[in-house]
Amino acid sequence: MGGCFPCTRPPKNDGKDQISPASDSLVDGPSVSVAVITFLLGFVSEKLESKSSSADLKKQNSLKEKQISSSTSGRIAAQTLTFRELAAATRNFRADCLLGEGGFGRVYKGKLESSNQVVAIKQLDRNGLQGNREFLVEVLMLSLLHHPNLVNLIGYCADGDQRLLVYEYMALGSLEDHLHDPSPDKKWLDWNTRMKIAAGAAKGLEYLHDTASPPVIYRDLKCSNILLDEDYNPKLSDFGLAKLGPVGDNTHVSTRVMGTYGYCAPEYAMTGQLTLKSDVYSFGVVLLELITGRRAIDNSRAAGEHNLVAWARPLFRDRRKFAQMADPILLGHYPVRGLYQALAVAAMCLQEQPSMRPLIADVVTALTYLASQSYNPKNQNQTSQLAAPGSPQTRLDMEKRPRNGSERDRLRASK
Ligand SMILES: Nc1ncnc2c1ncn2[C@@H]1O[C@H](COP(=O)(O)OP(=O)(O)OP(=O)(O)O)[C@@H](O)[C@H]1O
Numbered sequence: 138m139g140g141c142f143p144c145t146r147p148p149k150n151d152g153k154d155q156i157s158p159a160s161d162s163l164v165d166g167p168s169v170s171v172a173v174i175t176f177l178l179g180f181v182s183e184k185l186e187s188k189s190s191s192a193d194l195k196k197q198n199s200l201k202e203k204q205i206s207s208s209t210s211g212r213i214a215a216q217t218l219t220f221r222e223l224a225a226a227t228r229n230f231r232a233d234c235l236l237g238e239g240g241f242g243r244v245y246k247g248k249l250e251s252s253n254q255v256v257a258i259k260q261l262d263r264n265g266l267q268g269n270r271e272f273l274v275e276v277l278m279l280s281l282l283h284h285p286n287l288v289n290l291i292g293y294c295a296d297g298d299q300r301l302l303v304y305e306y307m308a309l310g311s312l313e314d315h316l317h318d319p320s321p322d323k324k325w326l327d328w329n330t331r332m333k334i335a336a337g338a339a340k341g342l343e344y345l346h347d348t349a350s351p352p353v354i355y356r357d358l359k360c361s362n363i364l365l366d367e368d369y370n371p372k373l374s375d376f377g378l379a380k381l382g383p384v385g386d387n388t389h390v391s392t393r394v395m396g397t398y399g400y401c402a403p404e405y406a407m408t409g410q411l412t413l414k415s416d417v418y419s420f421g422v423v424l425l426e427l428i429t430g431r432r433a434i435d436n437s438r439a440a441g442e443h444n445l446v447a448w449a450r451p452l453f454r455d456r457r458k459f460a461q462m463a464d465p466i467l468l469g470h471y472p473v474r475g476l477y478q479a480l481a482v483a484a485m486c487l488q489e490q491p492s493m494r495p496l497i498a499d500v501v502t503a504l505t506y507l508a509s510q511s512y513n514p515k516n517q518n519q520t521s522q523l524a525a526p527g528s529p530q531t532r533l534d535m536e537k538r539p540r541n542g543s544e545r546d547r548l549r550a551s552k
């Protein structure tokens with residue numbers, strides 16, 4: 138399981154993965170054609186990741202390029218923006234515009250002067266050239282992939298050594314903020330909202346696996362990458378680690394192990410063999426976090442409870458323990474059948490054997506059903522409501538869930 142994987146922050150530039158100035162300039166121009174994008178996707182998957190130059194691989198990549206070309210309408214929505222425009226939008230990246238910070242840089246709220254549009258602007262850390270590859274993949278992927286459960290890329294900037302990504306602004310921030318790190322003004326997520334978020338995130342993944350051609354393996358599913366709009370509709374974000382999936386008779390792609398500690402499928406962490414089922418495993422971890430309110434990795438918990446999946450495995454086998462797994466902050470306000478079914482879906486996604494895990498399409502079917510079963514505590518002869526923010530129960534639980542950066546640490550281990 139995850140506990141034995143090396144766990145580090147993203148390494149600073151070691152020079153090995155630097156994208157050549159020539160490739161940077163391709164995304165720097167005023168417009169990017171599908172031909173350029175498909176060429177770059179081949180470039181990214183062929184040159185930057187696998188480093189294999191076999192004839193087979195070249196054939197596969199050319200097939201992928203053709204398939205991607207034919208699956209897009211040819212319109213690239215994301216626009217190039219200048220650094221000056223983005224500095225103006227964020228009032229020079231003022232601290233009070235800061236929305237958050239991840240492994241690759243800071244995210245600011247801003248308003249584009251040209252359109253008055255409110256946006257989120259991620260400024261990649263200039264010292265980390267590792268981020269250059271993620272920048273390129275993110276622009277390429279989000280230019281080609283469009284779905285209501287994927288975040289929209291509005292534009293990007295590659296001025297000099299500056300790399301910035303401009304996204305639609307997601308008013309409620311990340312699922313992580315709500316589930317594990319809520320500010321006093323945020324309300325706790327009730328059962329219905331949790332199921333709605335789970336179903337929506339699964340639909341985003343289903344689009345990547347089943348509609349995109351070739352399929353896309355997301356590789357970085359976790360609570361901080363699920364963003365929420367004002368109605369708690371979830372959208373997957375951060376496609377910098379996404380990989381084109383296997384084509385033809387191939388069952389996996391081989392790649393360096395990258396992802397986030399606690400979410401990474403065991404077989405991928407151990408062998409570097411990446412399949413669509415690696416994403417299904419990560420989805421299982423997120424679903425378990427939604428059900429239990431526990432973090433994927435939480436070193437502040439008692440011994441044996443640091444790793445969420447390791448803690449849950451023995452409990453999955455005993456129905457009588459299911460109620461113990463529900464997030465205590467729900468105060469019992471969930472449908473018992475719904476809890477059992479959601480736990481069953483999570484347990485299936487978390488099977489050790491990838492072949493035993495369900496297809497994401499089946500997960501979508503199950504969770505769409507669960508999300509449609511609206512639960513009303515008042516109809517269940519239960520009088521107490523979810524704890525209001527700031528109530529003793531809320532405070533108690535907040536104390537129980539200290540900020541813990543460890544599960545955000547990324548894996549950057551070579552096979
Ligand atoms: N489009 C957006 N709209 C609103 N807030 C956003 C948006 N994108 C990111 N954020 C906020 O910025 C925070 C940091 O995001 P970022 O993706 O940089 O890091 P992360 O997901 O926390 O970690 P990692 O670098 O490991 O992905 C998020 O947790 C979220 O609160």
Ligand SMILES: [Mg+2]
Pocket residue numbers: 239361362374375
């Ligand atoms: Mg993120």
